[in-house]
Amino acid sequence: MISDHADPKPPCKVEVLKEASHYLRGTLAASLEDRSTGAISDDDTTVSKFHGIYQQDHRDQRSERRKAGLEKSFIFMIRIRVPGGVCTPDQWLKIDALADQYGSHTIKLTTRQAFQLHFITKDVLKTTMQGINHAVLDCIAACGDVNRNVMANPNPWQSALHTPVLEDARAVSAHLTPQTRAYHEIWLDGEKVTPETEEEPLYGKTYLPRKFKTGFAVPPSNDIDVYTQDLGFIAIGEEEKLLGYNLSVGGGLGMSHSDTKTYPRLANVIGYLPREKVVEVAEKVLTVQRDFGDRTNRKHARLKYTIEDRGIDWFKNELESRLGWKLGETRPFEFTSSGDRYGWSEGTDGRWYYGLFIQNGRLRDTDDLPAKTGLREIAKIHTGDFRLTANQNLVIGGVTPEQKPRIEALLKQYKLDVPERITGLRLNSMACVALPTCGLALAESERYLPQLVSELDEVIEECGLHHDAILIRMTGCPNGCARPYLGEIGFVGRAPGKYNIYLGAAHDGSRLNKLYKPSVKAEEIVNELAPIIRRYATEREEGEHFGDFTIRTGYVKATTEGRLFHEEIMA
Ligand code: SRM
Ligand code: SF4
Numbered sequence: 001m002i003s004d005h006a007d008p009k010p011p012c013k014v015e016v017l018k019e020a021s022h023y024l025r026g027t028l029a030a031s032l033e034d035r036s037t038g039a040i041s042d043d044d045t046t047v048s049k050f051h052g053i054y055q056q057d058h059r060d061q062r063s064e065r066r067k068a069g070l071e072k073s074f075i076f077m078i079r080i081r082v083p084g085g086v087c088t089p090d091q092w093l094k095i096d097a098l099a100d101q102y103g104s105h106t107i108k109l110t111t112r113q114a115f116q117l118h119f120i121t122k123d124v125l126k127t128t129m130q131g132i133n134h135a136v137l138d139c140i141a142a143c144g145d146v147n148r149n150v151m152a153n154p155n156p157w158q159s160a161l162h163t164p165v166l167e168d169a170r171a172v173s174a175h176l177t178p179q180t181r182a183y184h185e186i187w188l189d190g191e192k193v194t195p196e197t198e199e200e201p202l203y204g205k206t207y208l209p210r211k212f213k214t215g216f217a218v219p220p221s222n223d224i225d226v227y228t229q230d231l232g233f234i235a236i237g238e239e240e241k242l243l244g245y246n247l248s249v250g251g252g253l254g255m256s257h258s259d260t261k262t263y264p265r266l267a268n269v270i271g272y273l274p275r276e277k278v279v280e281v282a283e284k285v286l287t288v289q290r291d292f293g294d295r296t297n298r299k300h301a302r303l304k305y306t307i308e309d310r311g312i313d314w315f316k317n318e319l320e321s322r323l324g325w326k327l328g329e330t331r332p333f334e335f336t337s338s339g340d341r342y343g344w345s346e347g348t349d350g351r352w353y354y355g356l357f358i359q360n361g362r363l364r365d366t367d368d369l370p371a372k373t374g375l376r377e378i379a380k381i382h383t384g385d386f387r388l389t390a391n392q393n394l395v396i397g398g399v400t401p402e403q404k405p406r407i408e409a410l411l412k413q414y415k416l417d418v419p420e421r422i423t424g425l426r427l428n429s430m431a432c433v434a435l436p437t438c439g440l441a442l443a444e445s446e447r448y449l450p451q452l453v454s455e456l457d458e459v460i461e462e463c464g465l466h467h468d469a470i471l472i473r474m475t476g477c478p479n480g481c482a483r484p485y486l487g488e489i490g491f492v493g494r495a496p497g498k499y500n501i502y503l504g505a506a507h508d509g510s511r512l513n514k515l516y517k518p519s520v521k522a523e524e525i526v527n528e529l530a531p532i533i534r535r536y537a538t539e540r541e542e543g544e545h546f547g548d549f550t551i552r553t554g555y556v557k558a559t560t561e562g563r564l565f566h567e568e569i570m571a
Contacts, residue, residue: 009296009297010296011206011295011296012295012296012297012298014046014145014298015206015209015295017043017046017047018046018145018205018206018207019205019206021043021047022182022195023180023181023182023195023198023200023205024047024050024051024144024178024180024182024183025047025180025182025185025186025195026043026044026046026047026048027041027043027044028040028044028047028048028051028182028186029185029186031044032122032125032126032186035123037071037074038071038072038073038074038075038121038122039055039071039072039074039122040055040122049143049144050140050141050143050144050145050146050178050207051129051139051140051143051144051182051183051186051187052078052079052080052081052138052139052140052141052142052143053076053077053078053079053125053129053139053143054076054077054079054143055074055075055076056074056075056076056077056118056437056438056439057072057073057074057075057439058072058073058075058119058436058437059435059436059437059439059441060435060436061073074121074122075118075119075120075121075437076120076121076122076125077116077117077118077120077437078116078117078120078125078128078129078132078139079110079114079115079116079139079142079143079149080095080114080115080116080117080132080137080138080139080142081114081137081138081139081140081141081142081149081173082113082114082115082137082149082388083149083150083152083169083170083173083174084113084150084151084152084154084166084169084170084173084216085113085114085151085152085154085387085388085389085390086154086166086385086386086387086388086397087137087385087386087388088385088386089378089379089380089382089383089384089385089386090135090379091135091136091137091386092375092376092379092386093376093379093380094131094132094134094135094137095107095115095117095132095135095137096372096375096376096379097131098117098128098131098132098135099117099372101131102117102120102121102124102127102128102131103117103118103119103120103128104117104118104119105364105365105372106118106362106363106364106372107362107363107364107372108361108362108363108433109358109361109362109363109388109389109392109393109394110149110361110388110392111361111390111391111392111430111432111481111482111483112148112149112151112213112390113149113151113152113154113224113388113389113390114142114149114388115137115388116433118433118437119437126187129187129188130187130188133187133188138183139183140177140178140183141176141177141178143211144207144211145207145208145209145210145211145212146176146177146178146203146207146208146211146212147173147176147177147208147212147213147214147286148211148212148213148214149173150169150170150172150173150176150214150215150216151169151213151214151215151216151224151229151390152165152166152169152215152216152218152224153165153216153217153218153221153223153224153235153390154223154387154388154389154390154395154397155218155221155223155340155341155345155353155355155387155389155395156347156348156349156353156397159218159237159240159348160240160348160349161218161235161237161240161242162218164242164275165216165218165235165242166216168216168233168242168275168278168279169216171278171279172214172278172279172282173214175202175279175282175283176202176214176282176283176286178200178203178207179198179199179200179201179202180198180200181193181198182195202283202286202287202290203290204290206295207290208286208289208290208293209289209290209293209294209295209298209301209302210293210298210301210302211302212230212231212286212289212303213228213229213230213231213251213252214229214230214231214232214233214282215229215231215232215233215390216232216233216235216245217232217233217234217235217335218235219234219235219333219334219335220334220335220336220337221335221336221337221338222335222337222338222508222509222510223337223338223339223340223389223390223391224390225338225390225483225486225509226248226251226267226509227248227251227266227267227509227510227562228251228252228253228264228266228267228483228486228509229248229251229267230249230250230251230252230267230285230289230302230303230304231247231248231249231282231285231286231303232247232248232249232251232267233245233246233247233248233278234246234247234248234269234333236272236331236333240348242275243274243275244272244273244274244275244277244278244328244331245272245273245275245278246269246271246272246330246331246333247269247270247271247272247273247281247285247327248267248268248269248270249267249268249270249285249303249307249312249315249319250265250267250268250303250304250306250307250308250312250315251265251266251267251304252264252265252302252303252304253265253479253480253483253484253485253486254302254478254479254480255478255479255480255566255569255570256299256478257478257494257570259299259566260566260567260570261299261300261566262299262300262566263563263564263565263566263569264480264485264512264563264564264569265304265308265562265563265564266510266511266512266562266563267562268307268312268562269330270312270315270316270319270327270330271316271326271327271328271329271330272327272328272329272330272331273327273328274328277323280323281319281323284319284322284323285303285319287322288306288315288318288319288322289303289306292306292310292318293305293306294306294309304563308563335508335509335510336507336508337469337507337508338391338471338486338507338508338509339391339427339428339469339471340355340357340389340391340393340395340427341355342355342356342357342393342419342427343355343417343419343420344404347397347398349398350401351384351397351398351399351400351401352399352400352401352404353387353395353396353397353398353399354395354396354399354407354411355389355393355394355395355419356393356394356395356396356411356416357393357418357419357422357426357427358371358392358393358394359426359429359450360392360429360430360431360446360449360450361392361393361430362446363375363394368415369414369415369416370414370415371414371415371416373414374410374411374413374414374415374416375394375414375416377410377413377414378396378407378410378411381403381406381407381410382396382399382403382407383398383400383403384396384397384398384399384400384403385397385398391428391430392430392482423453423457423460423461423465423466423467424460424465424466424467424468424469424470425453425456425457425460425465425468425470425472426450426453426457427469428469428470428471428472429449429450429453429472429473429474430472430473430474430482430483430487431445431446431448431449431450431473431474431475431482432445432446432474432475432476432479432481432482433445433446433476433481434446434447434475434476434477434493435447435476438476438477440476440477440479441476441477441493442476442477442493442494442495442496443476443477443493443494443495443496443497443498443499444476444493444496444497445474445475445476445482445493448474448522449472449474449491452474452491452522452525452526453472455526456472456526456529456530456533459526459529459530459533459534460533463533463534463536463537463538464537465533465536465537468546469507470488470489470545470546471486471487471488471489471505471507471546471547472487472488472489472490473486473487473489473490473491474487474490474491474492474493474499475491475492475493476493477492477493478492478570480492484502485502485505485512485513485564485569486505486506486509486512486513487502487505487513488503488504488505488507488513488545488546488547488550489501489502489503489529489546490502490503490505490513491525494518494519495519497521497522497523498519498520498521498522499519499520499522499525500515500517500518500519500520500569500570501515501516501517501520501525501528501529502514502515502516502556502569503516503532503547503550503555503556504516504547504548504550504551504555504556504557504558504559505547506545506547506548507545507546507547507548511547511558511559512559512562512563512564513547513556513559514556514557514558514559514564514568514569515556515568515569515570516528516550516555516556518570532550532555535549535553536549536550539553
């Protein structure tokens with residue numbers, strides 16, 4: 001039941017649209033049939049997001065098409081949920097084939113451990129969705145005002161906790177998935193039900209005020225950046241047994257250049273729960289946000305603002321009163337890094353795991369590196385699993401000792417066994433998609449960061465920092481899709497060829513960075529950073545990370561609050 005908490009301001013347009021959509025049907029089915037345009041109706045673009053689909057246009061072709069008097073080159077991005085990031089070789093092969101048949105011959109591994117297919121045209125949208133279903137995967141709730149793809153640490157070598165944590169992540173994901181039959185009706189030609197008789201027990205007709213993100217971290221790895229999640233579970237174990245979780249709430253990074261009331265915020269850790277309560281707690285946290293989140297202003301609608309407005313003590317009380325029991329004292333834990341581990345590691349299960357670097361998560365074949373084909377060939381013989389990491393990389397998981405030499409040979413044949421040759425800077429780089437598909441991009445990101453890292457690598461090598469893991473992250477706008485505010489070096493696009501530079505995040509994801517220089521031209525970035533990198537090489541203290549160094553030596557002040565104020569991050 002939705003609470004009677006009444007807001008004096010009228011609900012925003014998207015709220016009205018959700019309510020009128022009959023549990024996410026809208027007029028999507030009719031929009032898909034309309035062959036007079038490559039687009040779907042405006043209202044349906046909102047509804048389609050809940051089905052994991054974004055309408056976009058090829059931005060490189062915009063002006064040319066405008067001049068020619070043509071409509072935009074409309075394309076669709078499909079985001080495929082992979083709870084906990086783990087999929088089978090068969091699923092891999094099916095997604096790979098769909099990318100070739102209907103997409104851009106690339107697969108994007110996202111920062112939330114999901115797959116994205118780009119450049120799908122309207123005429124093949126439904127066929128592609130059916131192909132995804134055939135792979136026993138789905139896209140419902142991959143986008144929209146619902147709980148998104150649930151993240152989980154994919155690294156089983158660290159402890160035996162991974163398996164039960166993955167089970168819990170999947171259980172929470174399943175419990176928080178919308179129940180509407182609209183997805184089946186529209187995409188899978190499922191039997192039509194009358195929306196009037198349908199129910200959405202957890203969400204109601206208007207779902208959540210905004211997107212909601214959940215992640216499970218297994219210390220000492222904070223690879224999922226748990227403090228950026230609306231809802232986070234930090235695994236607590238004893239001698240390889242999972243006991244429960246510390247609960248974190250209220251993280252989120254998105255902000256707007258122009259709106260001074262928006263800001264990135266790290267989550268508060270508010271207590272401990274035993275493992276068997278994890279689904280119940282997830283549900284209740286979500287319902288507090290459902291009932292108290294701001295439905296009048298989408299820029300103020302995430303859980304982080306509900307908590308900032310009402311206070312963390314209010315939130316905890318409200319949660320505990322819904323639970324009918326109190327959270328325990330937060331248990332001790334320690335994170336040491338938020339990056340991935342590369343190359344072979346032996347798991348606690350006696351199997352082998354290969355961490356593979358996929359630059360910015362964009363899997364494609366190039367003349368030099370036929371990575372997509374290589375992974376397809378591996379998937380054909382692999383009997384374990386694939387694990388998408390939160391840093392846009394991939395783990396070839398559960399390789400038996402007998403199979404290891406065959407996988408090793410394929411990694412070599414397709415030039416995938418290269419982590420030693422890549423600098424720690426590049427191995428810890430992340431960029432969001434941005435141009436040419438993202439409609440919100442102000443500057444390049446995925447297409448630019450690799451080149452910038454090559455330029456910075458010259459300084460890195462000259463200083464003997466080849467193996468040093470420095471987190472470097474870039475986004476094409478301030479929404480924060482590659483979590484740039486947790487980069488030890490962060491770049492946020494302001495305009496074509498111009499970036500804000502941020503420094504000073506913690507290596508373990510526990511401290512946000514700060515604005516170092518605003519609107520730096522792309523061609524000036526290396527000159528800005530080279531002296532800092534050189535000083536780091538000679539003046540750093542034993543074991544000191546780059547982010548900490550930039551604070552100790554005064555380039556930026558440490559962010560001591562869990563949140564940043566607009567003026568600290570924008571200029
Ligand atoms: Fe994101 C919107 C891509 C992770 C914050 N994000 C978008 C859209 C859909 C643009 C749009 O709304 O039209 C981008 C599609 C680009 C494209 O062409 O593919 C987009 N976001 C991505 C991905 C693919 C980046 C990547 O390169 O991997 C990530 C997909 C994750 C997934 O599988 O679900 C992605 N987005 C994130 C993250 C990181 C995370 O969740 O760990 C964030 C910051 C954390 C957070 O949510 O606070 C993030 N994306 C946003 C926002 C700002 C939200 C806010 O609260 O202000 C938007 C814009 C919005 O929602 O209005 C956005
Ligand atoms: Fe697009 Fe901005 Fe997200 Fe990059 S950060 S994918 S530019 S919305």
